[in-house]
Amino acid sequence: MEIKSIRFLSLLSCITLLIGLLAACGGPGSDSSGSGSGEVEAVTLTFLVDNTQDSVNTANAYIEAFQAKNPDIKIELETRPGGAEGDNIVKTRLATGDMTDVFYYNSGSLMQAISPEKNLLDLTNEPFQANVMDSFKPTVSYQGKVYGVPSSSTVAGGWFYNKKVYAELGLSIPKTWSELMANNEKIKAAGITPVIGTYKDTWTSQLVVLADFYNVQTETPNFAQDFTAHKAGYANTPAALRSFEKLQELHDKGFMNTDLVATNYDTGLKMLAEGKGAHYPMLSFATPAIAQNYPDAMDDIGFFAQPGEDAAQNGLTIWMPGAAYIYKESKHIEEAKKFLAFIASVEGTKVVSEVSEPTGPYLIKEAQIPEDVPALVKDMLPYFETGKTAPALEFVSPVKGPSLEQITVEVGAGIKTAAEGAAAYDKDVEKQAKQLGLEGW
Structure with a gap:
């Protein structure tokens, strides 16, 4: 009886050892992915966006919904700063071959400055481009090829108030x-900061100049074309x-907070919401951050276009949304295309x-703005409905100098005069124009 038990135990040990060897060698019942379940290991995409709260929130929303539909694809989110620092990070990562599979970046002139033909995947003939409105495609195109899809709704440049x-001061x-300016005088007299400056985040210093382009185009219709051809500049127009x-x-009349160089974007939104500042020149993409x-305070905030000289010509400068791009050297091209197809869908919006x-209309066909958008978004709709909008200069000209935000900090802080700033910017754009090989430069 004992001998039979010993033989049985020996046989059982041999069988157990054999099963273990088969599993180790990837035999029947084994999982070569190491999961032990027989499932195929998921592909992981990397995804880079700027670190603003809204960009992170929207990116995570896309990721969560996409992964639910595509459990075989995982997406890891990475963030970067905004402004010039973020631009440098994007350019450095592209130059060193260290870019994520998918990334958000500007459309328009800044997109053309990152060598799209070298760094971005050509998406011209992808089926999902049929969902994208034609008005957006030129802003992500270079030499006839389309490289991106819109990552959000349109954006307006103007003044939050x-x-x-306004009600208290009539x-x-x-x-x-x-x-x-007359409103600002009354606001200043009441002991409230008329205009919020947040120059610690240098990119915010550009808004007064950039949001004025509707007025520039109204007075000088050919400016964008002549600027691109080097026939006109800021200093001589x-x-x-x-x-x-x-x-x-705004600086000379003391309308901005004295600590504007030390004040950041988040603090500016807080000042606006709390009524410590009456106006904030800003892109409407700040709307979600205020709401969150x-x-x-959402019902206390409104929005208007930056005024020009003629009330009858009052109109709004608009920004096309940034875009989602695929890094040309990605090792997961097909999975990245699936992700962009989701971003460029009605379901994605x-x-x-x-x-x-949303801060304006979407550029995905059949996508609708929810009826319960904040009142300040509805403040923008009359400009769209009457056709009194114009794209910002960077969407109608490939020329945009990299140092504008530093120059506008200097003008807004009183370090340079307007004439000096305009001349400096005209000089700043030369290098980029020559890099793009534009005629006349």
């Missing part, structure tokens, strides 16, 4: 620059120089609408 401050929405003069005027951080208030 605190409605409570102010009306300005339709001309002189009316806006009165309507364009006026954009820098407006920024200087100061939901009780619905997903992001749940975590981020």
Whole structure:
């Protein structure tokens, strides 16, 4: 009996050892991926976006919804700073071959500055491009090829304002620059900061100049074309120089907070929401951040276009959204295309609408703005409905100098005059124009 038991145990040990050897060698019942379940190991995509709260929120919303539909694809999110620092990170990672599979970046002139033919995957003939409105495609195109899809809704450049401050002081929405300056005088007299400056985040210093382009184009319709051809510049075009003069005027009249160089974007939104600052020149993409951080103040915030000289010509400068691109050297091209197809879908816009208030119309066909958007978004709609909008200069000209935000900091802080700033910017754009091989430079 004992002998039989010993033989049985020996046989059982041999069988156990054999099964272990088969599993180790990838035999029947084994999982070569190491998961032990027989499932195929998921592909992991890397995805780089700027570190603003809204970009992170929308990116995570896309990721969560996409992964639910595609469990065999995982996406790891990475973030970078905004502004010039973020631009340098993108350019460095592309130059060193260290870019993520998919990344967000600007459309328009800045996209052309990252050598799209060398670094970005050509998406011209991808089926999902049929979902993208034709008005967007030129902003992500280079030499006839399309490289991206819109990553959010359209954006307006103008002035947020605190409605409570306006009501308390009996102010009306300005339709001309002189009316806006008169409002600022009354606000300053009331002991409230008329215009919020947040130059610690240097990119925010550009808004007064950039949001003025509707007025530049109205007064000088051929400016974008002549600027691109080096036939006109900011310093020698009165309507364009006026954009820098407006920024200087805000400084000279003491309308901005004295600590503007030490104040950042998040603090600026807080000042606006709390009524400590009456105006904030900014892109409407700040709307979701206000909604998320100061939901009780949303009904107190409005938006208007940067005024020009003629009330009858009052209109809005708009920004095309940034785009999602695929790094040309990605090792997961097909999976990255699936992700971009989701971003460029009506379903994708619905997903992001749940975590981020749209700041203007979407550029995906059949996508709709939710009816419950904040009142300040509705403030923009009349400009779209009447056709009084114009794309910002960077969407109608490939020329944009990399140092504009440093120059506008200097003008807004009183270090340079408007004329000096305009001349410096005209000089700044030369290098990029020559790199692009533009005629006339």
